[in-house]
Amino acid sequence: GGIITQTPKFLIGQEGQKLTLKCQQNFNHDTMYWYRQDSGKGLRLIYYSITENDLQKGDLSEGYDASREKKSSFSLTVTSAQKNEMAVFLCASRQGQNTLYFGAGTRLSVL
């Protein structure tokens, strides 16, 4: 079996700070995703990538950048953290039309 590793698990930032979240998968999956999960809301897609160096915007891409440096890794950057922002960022991957696997998440708090 494989695993999706997200780092860091917890991230505390300052308002206006640029913050980077990382995701690694050893499934050898082609497609990777970043979702944002807010309390009381469903998951919302930020960015996804169907192959190395590919990048596609989701519904919530404004305020974020992403980079698929290699097949196994997909990073997400919050370009300017918003004060009092709190959310969980979930990375996921899949191969073809198969099941979507999720990481455990990065919990962001902005002071």
Add this chain to the structure above:
Amino acid sequence: QQKVQQSPESLTVSEGAMASLNCTFSDGTSDNFRWYRQHSGKGLEMLVSIFSDGEKEEGRFTAHLNRASLHVSLHIREPQPSDSAVYLCAVSMGSGYNKLTFGKGTVLLVSP
């Protein structure tokens, strides 16, 4: 735009009693439905996927789909305290996860 609503927001059942969770969606052309579970502090775990009207069983988890009623449900047989988690419904057209729309979730508590 697809809207996915889950009910109830929270549900408490006794260990061993059937737990039933509901999900309604707005786009009648949707044809891909999944139920996920998320334990506190963990990622999402897919429980069951269903693509045509009727039911689909995966162990103790059964999904029922009625696309005419825009409704998909999840039934958990003999729930255990370890089943206490947030249950998320996800709906899309085709197998495109890119267009996967999630509900806000139902918090299930199974009491011993």
